[in-house]
Amino acid sequence: MPTSKDVAEAAGVAQSTVSYVLSGKRPISEKTRKKVEAAIEQLTYQPNAGARALASRKTRVIGLVIPFIPELEMASIMEFVSVIASTARQYDHDILLVTEDEGAAGLRRVVSQQICDGLILMQVEDEDERLPVARTLNVPVLLIGIPRDPSGLVCIDADFEMAGEHCVRDLAAAGHSVISIIDWQPAVVNRHVNYVDRFMGGADAAASALGVSVQHLPGGPDQATIADSVDKALAATEGVPAFIAPDRTIQDILRRALASRGLTPGVNVSVIGSATPTLADLQPIPLSTIDLRPAEVSRRAVKIICQLLEADSQGPHESLELVPTVITHRSSTLRPPHGA
Amino acid sequence: MPTSKDVAEAAGVAQSTVSYVLSGKRPISEKTRKKVEAAIEQLTYQPNAGARALASRKTRVIGLVIPFIPELEMASIMEFVSVIASTARQYDHDILLVTEDEGAAGLRRVVSQQICDGLILMQVEDEDERLPVARTLNVPVLLIGIPRDPSGLVCIDADFEMAGEHCVRDLAAAGHSVISIIDWQPAVVNRHVNYVDRFMGGADAAASALGVSVQHLPGGPDQATIADSVDKALAATEGVPAFIAPDRTIQDILRRALASRGLTPGVNVSVIGSATPTLADLQPIPLSTIDLRPAEVSRRAVKIICQLLEADSQGPHESLELVPTVITHRSSTLRPPHGA
DNA sequence: CACCATCGTCGATACGCATCGATGATTCGC
DNA sequence: GCGAATCATCGATGCGTATCGACGATGGTG
Known part of the structure; x- marks a missing residue:
């Protein structure tokens, strides 16, 4: 060498x-x-990276703390990871994997050993055990997700409130007066990730502003519960029923439940799900979706932390960035009466 | 500090x-x-990791080269990543993500800059462009997957041949004389990953040994093609049809295609798919599966490369390890006539 | 033509650790 | 009870880079 x-x-x-x-x-x-x-x-x-790090006190490596929770949709996590890694390279940085099973101690380790210049934490919960540690680390930390108390922290996330609003607004515009939201599956809800609340809050706000009604129904843990949710929704609805199912992992089950009740999305029921454009088009009936834009969130996350690294900022920064979501009509929702 | x-x-x-x-x-x-x-x-x-690396010429970091191919099942890739990262920690190593979009140059970069002591390459193709580079790097490289010419390389993979054999053997034992294998989707086949051939080879060998017949049918690219494959399979079968669908991404489509033809797995059709035990049990009809054991492959991969790192081996090692697959009967296959 | 900035390059040093040779302190054998 | 062998520790050095102060060369000014 x-x-x-x-x-x-x-x-x-x-x-x-x-x-x-x-x-x-x-x-x-x-x-x-x-x-x-x-x-x-x-x-x-x-x-030589080691020598460079020793002399410059910069490793040009960012630690990425990934959750490995079976209930989460791993394919979607992977999209974050993929985009984060590529984007980091554009800023001439590399990504080190920090596994969740090391817990908060893992964060301290990679920072104290100076393996990383900064950290990105994914899937941040309301009362995340990693946060107290994160606050005391003298390196930039970027959270994907918003904890209950974001003070002194730099956060980014999809704008779930906007997402909830848009879903309800568009279904209302298509003529639905009763809208059923199938909740995330219990495993997610129990993790206390507040995007669930933000989404529901946005949906409720839009509903009361528009004079339609929204009902929340459980999204699991099993198929029977979801089927039951569907039946409850149908019982409470006059006219064409409408469903919002933001949790990708239950969309298949929902689809089957509707089919077995003679309901065809886009014909006699409206369904909005969550998916990337590619996946949505692959469905038997192209799914109208709310795109939570994982790639964009990832790009911005890396950009922000790289800026913090550049600035070599000492003071406890604090910021909160929300990425607008995008709603796309495909074939699983009724068209609004007039072309708008 | x-x-x-x-x-x-x-x-x-x-x-x-x-x-x-x-x-x-x-x-x-x-x-x-x-x-x-x-x-x-x-x-x-x-x-301090930098100083340690500089003095000892060991970074205790392993580069993991991940494919980000939309067609692959990302959830399964994530399982590899997760287990590889945790296992690496057990050997007191960390994992650096090397993205595919940097190409073979990325491998050279992380090795020449001495960011990594060794590399794990996932999803190795028959004629992988990374191999020529890998051979010239003076660090241990571990391939997950088997290229056409594995000489001078250290490889590990699931034993797809055994998997194919077992699927056919068990369906034959359940009384099926014609067995239809739905191929991986074209995007995978076109990548020339030879596990497809190994699987099919094992299946064919078992078939001719047992005197049953096996037919191969296309697994995509779209639903129509798969539906067509199902029809062809049915036309060619007398008695109860049997399907093997090793590609997870098409199992949903297959399930729907069968359902719409009045076929119920475990009753009037047998289906063997590929999934982890947890996922298999979540299916509407618990799926009989061939488990390709990604976690075990990952664990062994890390173990092997850590041993190579330990040994500080110079000479061009060469080895090939196959991890036995496990076939599990759930409810989607007919039971063999006698309890075995 | 003497003087001073400016520019471009060099030499020396520090970064934090691993490692080698050396040295003082013990212990053992006879 | 004296030399030899063993043990525990120390000091010095090197790993490869970044960076600072210094210095010669160059060009412009009065």
């Missing part, structure tokens, strides 16, 4: 000059720069 | 003594060890 000293010798300059060529922190003449760059090329020199 | 020098001062010993207490590479008296450990505790000392 060549070192910057080797490069310096090959180019006939001092090691420090090589370093300055690379960092651009001091002016270098065109001639010298060319020589150095040629030597770098020829030796296929790559700076 | 305290350093080992701070610890040494607090304990009244030399810095090198602290280092030896930590590594155990030289004998230390009980008394001194106690003092040092107390100082470590009190200062909450954690060794």
Whole structure:
């Protein structure tokens, strides 16, 4: 493995000059720069990360704390991970996986050992045990999700309130006066992630503003419960029933429950689910969706933390960013009476 | 951040003594060890990863190269990732994410910069573009999957051949004489991952040994094709039809196709799919499965590469490990005539 | 033409740890 | 009870980079 000293010798300059060529922190003449760059090329020199970290006190690595909860939709988590990793590379950073099973101690470890310059925490709960630790770490921490008390923390999340509002608003516009929301499955609700409340709050607000009624029904834990929820919804509805099912993991079950009752989405029932555009189109009946935009949330998360790293900020920053959600009509919802 | 020098001062010993207490590479008296450990505790000392890497030439980080291919079942990839990360921690290592979009250059980067001591490549294809690079890297590389030419490489994978054999053998034992295998979806087949061939090979071998016939049918790209495959299978079958569907992403579609033709798994049709036990039980009709044991593959993968790292092996190792698959009868297959 | 900025480069040092050789303190054998 | 072997610890050095102060060269000014 060549070192910057080797490069310096090959180019006939001092090691420090090589370093300055690379960092651009001091002016270098065109001639010298060319020589150095040629030597770098020829030796296929790559700076040693350990030495760089030791000298600069920056590792250019971000720790990503991932939840591995069977009930969550792992495919969706994976989308976060994927986009976070690619985006980090665009900012010339790498991603280190920090597993949840190490608990809060894991955060302290990777920071104290200076393996990471900062952290991204996914799937933050209302009273997350990682937060007290996160607040005391002297590195930037970015939360995906919003805890009950976000003071002193930097958070980003999809705008679930907007999502709830839009779902109700659009179903109301399509002529539905009673709208049934199938809750997230109990495993999610019991985790106390407040996006559930935010979504429901938005839906309720929109409902009372528009004079329609919304009922909340349990989303599990089993198929019988969901089937029961559907029956309750139908009993409480006059006219064409409407369902909102923001939890992806139960959409299949809902679909089957409706089918077995003779209900066809887009014909005699409206259904809004949550999915990425690609997945939505793959459904037997293309699903009208509320897109919670995991990719966009991920991109912004990385951007924010990289800015914090850049700024080398000491003071306890605090911010909260909500990513607008997008509602898309496909074939599973009734069309509004007039084209709007 | 305290350093080992701070610890040494607090304990009244030399810095090198602290280092030896930590590594155990030289004998230390009980008394001194106690003092040092107390100082470590009190200062909450954690060794600096950069300095450690620089001095020892070991980062204790393993690069994990993940595919982000929409067609793959991301939930299953996530299971690999999760288990790999946890297992790595058991060996006191961390996992760095290397995204596929950096291509083979990414591998070279993390190794030349000495961010990683070794690599795990997931989802290895027959003629994987990463292999030529992998062979020239002077660090241990572990492949999950088997390329066409595994010479000079260390590979591990589920025993797909055994999986194919077992599926056919068990369906034959249940009395089926014609067995239809729905292929992986074209996106997977076109990637030229040879587990498809290995699975089919095992199935064919078992079929000819047992005197039953096996037909292969396309698994996509769309629902119409799969429905068509089902019809072809039914047309070619006398008696109770039997399906093997190793690709998880198409199982839903298959289930619907069968249902709409009046076929109920376990009653008048047999279906073997691929899923973890938990998921299989969640199906409307608990699915008989072939478990490809991603968790076990992951654990062994980490174990192998950690052993290679330990050994600090220079010579081009080469090995190939197959993890036995497990077939489990639930309710979607007919029972064999006699209780076995 | 002497003087002073500015520019470009160099040498030296620090970062925190692992490791090697050396040294003082013990213990053992005879 | 003296040399040899063993044990526990120390001091010094190197790992490869970033960065600071210094210094020679260059160019502009009066």
